[in-house]
Amino acid sequence: MRGLTPTSWPGLAADVGNSGGTSVDEPLRVCEAATSALVTSREPGNHDASVLRSSSSSGAP
Known part of the structure; x- marks a missing residue:
């Protein structure tokens, strides 16, 4: 995890x-x-935010 x-x-x-x-x-x-x-997400309940963020970053609909 260094850095x-x-x-x-x-x-x-x-x-x-x-x-x-x-x-x-x-x-x-x-x-x-x-x-x-x-x-990274803090807990399983935050996975929805993670999916939304990565979808918008990748250009996926």
Whole structure:
């Protein structure tokens, strides 16, 4: 996770930090620090937001 900024459940923030990342408390996060975008969602209920975001980014209807 070094250098990446994913969203995660608050209980995982320390694990993300211990692996070199920076956790943020957001429903959806697109981290573009890597060679390709890393799309993360905080919990399963946020997957709808993730699908909508990736669909609009890809140009899909």
